Structure formats: C-alpha cells, structure tokens
Amino acid sequence: MKTVDVFQCELNKKIPLEYVGEVIYIGESFGVDGLTDNKRYLIVKDKNQSLKVVDDSEEDYIYDLKDPKPMSGGSKGGKFYYTDDPEGVLKNYMDKYKN
Numbered sequence: 457m458k459t460v461d462v463f464q465c466e467l468n469k470k471i472p473l474e475y476v477g478e479v480i481y482i483g484e485s486f487g488v489d490g491l492t493d494n495k496r497y498l499i500v501k502d503k504n505q506s507l508k509v510v511d512d513s514e515e516d517y518i519y520d521l522k523d524p525k526p527m528s529g530g531s532k533g534g535k536f537y538y539t540d541d542p543e544g545v546l547k548n549y550m551d552k553y554k555n
C-alpha cells in the first residue's frame with residue numbers, strides 16, 4: 457500500500473494516508489483553498505475508508521467525485537477525470553455512478 461503525507465490542521469502535522477490515485481479537475485475554480493481549473497489532485501483513503509481529495513488547502517476533504525462543487529452553491533463546479541488509478545478504484549467508482 458502506497459501512502460502520502462497529508463496535513464491535518466486539527467493535529468497541526470502531516471499524517472500518512474493511503475494513496476488511491478490522481479485526478480485532474482476541469483471546471484470553474486472556486487474558493488481560495490478549494491479546486492482550481494486544470495489542476496491535478498491526489499485522492500486518498502482515510503481511516504474510515506472514505507475517498508477524499510487533497511485540495512488547494514493541502515488537506516483532505518470529501519468532494520463529490522462525480523460532481524465536485526462547493527456546498528455553498530457559489531460555483532457550478534466541474535468534473536474530475538482520473539489520471540492515475542493503479543488499483544482501478546477510481547474507474548470503478550466513476551463507472552458505478554455514471555449519469
């Protein structure tokens with residue numbers, strides 16, 4: 457299992473999380489620490505096995521992998537496209553939730 461160190465503000469340190477893959481976000485940028493158009497992001501799995509995105513804040517957060525956008529509704533968001541998926545986790549997730 458490959459891990460990456462991800463900052464946790466509540467602990468004020470980096471912790472290792474399981475690396476799942478990498479995606480590129482295509483869409484409207486939002487938030488100072490949110491998502492930026494045409495930028496690559498790591499996908500990790502936390503201790504509860506939730507898939508999370510390491511966003512511009514360099515912390516891991518849950519984003520809808522099929523329809524990423526801010527919860528405030530202040531942006532229409534965009535789409536993630538996987539660029540690295542060594543175990544097929546992202547492909548399986550995306551295929552399962554196709555519109």
